[in-house]
Amino acid sequence: MTKKNGEHVEALFRRWLNSHGCAEAVGFWKAATGIKVGEYAFTAIASDRSVLSKMPMNAAEKLARDAEDYVKTLRSVFDGTSPGESPASAAMHVVSQAVLAWRRRRTSTAISGDGLQMARPDFESSAPNGETWEEALKTYPQFSEATGAMTLAAVVALGARGLANMQKPWDRVGALGAARYAARASRGDLVRPAPSLVHVLSGISAIQEYAITTGRSPWDVAYARRGGSPATQALRLARDAAACCDIAAGLPGGPDAQGFPIWVEGEERHAFASMSLDRSLVMGMVFDEALRFASSALRRADKLAALPDGPAILEAEGLPPDSLKMVAVVARAVVPNGPRPRPWEGKAGNSTGGTVGQPKVW
DSSP states (O other): OOHHHHHHHHHHHHHHHHHHOOTTHHHHHHHOOTHHHHHHHHHHHHHOTTGGGGSOHHHHHHHHHHHHHHHHHHHHHSTTOOTTSOHHHHHHHHHHHHHHHHHHHHHHTOBOTTSOBOOOOOSSSSOOOHHHHHHHHHHTTOOOHHHHHHHHHHHHHHHHHHHHHSOTTHHHHHHHHHHHHHHHHHHTOOSSOOOOHHHHHHHHHHHHHHHHHHOOOTTOOOOOSSSSOHHHHHHHHHHHHHHHHHHHTTSTTGGGSTTTHHHHHHHHHHHHHHHHHOTTGGGGSOHHHHHHHHHHHHHHHHHHHTSTTHHHHHHHTTOOTTHHHHHHHHHHHHOTTOOOOOTTTTSBTSTTSSBOOOOOOO
C-alpha cells in the first residue's frame, strides 16, 4: 500500500471511528452473547489498536479471535472490497492489521536463549508454551492436533525468514508440524476447528520459501521407533506431502515456483519407502489413493534407477537393496500404463500447460 493510499484508508477509518468507536467496547464484549460478541470485539480493537497488549494473554487471544471471526462475517457482505473503498472496509483492514501486528510482537519477544519459541499465536483456546514444543519434539515426526496447530500458527506468525532463523531442531519441527497439520486440515481430518484457508496458504507458502532459503526440506525425516511401523509412517508422510503438494499448486507460481519440488519429492520419497518396506499396504487403500501412491512410488523408482548413485541413496535411507526392482513391479501392477497425472498436472499456468488448480476450500 502506497503512502497516499495509506492516508486515504486512515481517513476513511477515522470516519468509521467517529460514528462507531466505543471506549467501553471491551466491557460490552465481555458481557455480550451471539453476534454481539464479534461486533464488540471488532469495535474494541478498532477503538484502541493497542488494547490487545494491555490484556491478559488468554483474554487477548479470545478478543483477537472473536474480532477475526467478525471480520470474516463482514467480508462475506463486502466481498472483494478493498480497504480504500468505504469506512467499513477501512475498519476491517485496520482491525486485521492490528491483530496481525500483535501476534507478530508476541512471537518476536518470546524466543528463549536456546531458540525455542515459548509463546505463539495458536488456533487453540490458550497460547502454547515451552512444554508443548518439547512434546512436539518428543513425538516428531508425528504431531497431535494441539502440537500441529501450534506449529502452523508459529510458521504463519514467523514467516519464512523467522522460520529459517529458528535454531535447529526447532525449525524442522515447526516446518514439518505445520505442513502435516495443513494437510490434515485440507482433508477435513481434524476434530477441532480447522485453521482458515488463509492460514493454511500462508503456512505452506512460508515453508516453501524457507526451503528455498535454507536448502532444507521438512520431508527429510527418518521414521521413529514409535507411531506405527516405518512403512505405515512413510505412507502417512507421503499422503500428507501429497496434500501439501496440491495446496502449493494453487499458490502464485504454482508448480513452476522455485520451492515447489519439496512437496513432490517428499511425496515420492516416502511413497517409495513405504512400498519398499511393506508392499501390502497399497492393497488396503481406496482406489484413487492407491493410484496416486503407486504413481509416486514408481516415479521415485524410475528416478533412482537413472542415477549412478541410486543404490547408495537406498543404502543411506536404510532401504533394502532390491527395493528398485520390487517397487517397480508392485507399482506397475497398480498403474500398468505408468504414473497417473496428479490433480494439478496438465493445467494452464504450469510447465505442462492448462490452469493451476486451486486448493480445496474448507
